[in-house]
Amino acid sequence: MKKLNPTYAESSNYRGITQNTRKLAGKDMDALRTSVLERDKYKCSYCDFHAEEYQTIWFIDGDSDNNKMSNLTTVCPMCNLILNTRVGCQIEGIVELYEESDYSQNQIVQMTRKLRREGKSDNEIRTRLGLKSKVPFKLNREYLSVLFAFVTSWKGSYGECEEALAYGYRE
Numbered sequence: 250m251k252k253l254n255p256t257y258a259e260s261s262n263y264r265g266i267t268q269n270t271r272k273l274a275g276k277d278m279d280a281l282r283t284s285v286l287e288r289d290k291y292k293c294s295y296c297d298f299h300a301e302e303y304q305t306i307w308f309i310d311g312d313s314d315n316n317k318m319s320n321l322t323t324v325c326p327m328c329n330l331i332l333n334t335r336v337g338c339q340i341e342g343i344v345e346l347y348e349e350s351d352y353s354q355n356q357i358v359q360m361t362r363k364l365r366r367e368g369k370s371d372n373e374i375r376t377r378l379g380l381k382s383k384v385p386f387k388l389n390r391e392y393l394s395v396l397f398a399f400v401t402s403w404k405g406s407y408g409e410c411e412e413a414l415a416y417g418y419r420e
């Protein structure tokens with residue numbers, strides 16, 4: 250698994266949970282996305298979650314002009330919100346940030362998904378993960394890089410993420 254930590258793409262790079270570049274439109278973007286997803290066998294590079302639906306692609310270096318296959322990787326909706334923390338925190342209002350956790354960010358995603366499938370509440374999950382010292386979002390990659398992001402069960406400001414996230418919480 251690739252190491253996961255909260256960061257953000259420039260706002261122009263983000264067009265929603267299933268499409269995160271504006272440089273390529275329509276067919277070109279779909280073709281690129283499909284070739285990356287197929288290469289990675291639809292498995293998220295950050296949490297190993299496998300799904301045929303709602304997986305998207307992430308530009309590893311943050312540059313959506315860099316369409317080289319080596320710069321592209323498959324990402325699930327939860328990890329996508331953590332990599333797009335600005336959207337997760339400020340636009341969707343669905344992501345919380347903490348200074349302390351008993352687990353790595355990659356494990357937080359895996360455990361959140363598992364515990365939510367088991368019907369655990371957000372509070373139970375926060376306790377299990379040892380999430381402490383909640384802090385606000387700041388537009389600063391260095392500040393974010395040492396924090397832990399928690400994707401809550403809230404549906405988000407626009408509900409755009411709800412279906413994609415809920416898909417991952419089902420067996």
Ligand SMILES: [Zn+2]
Binds near residue numbers: 295324325326358
């Ligand atoms: Zn993931």
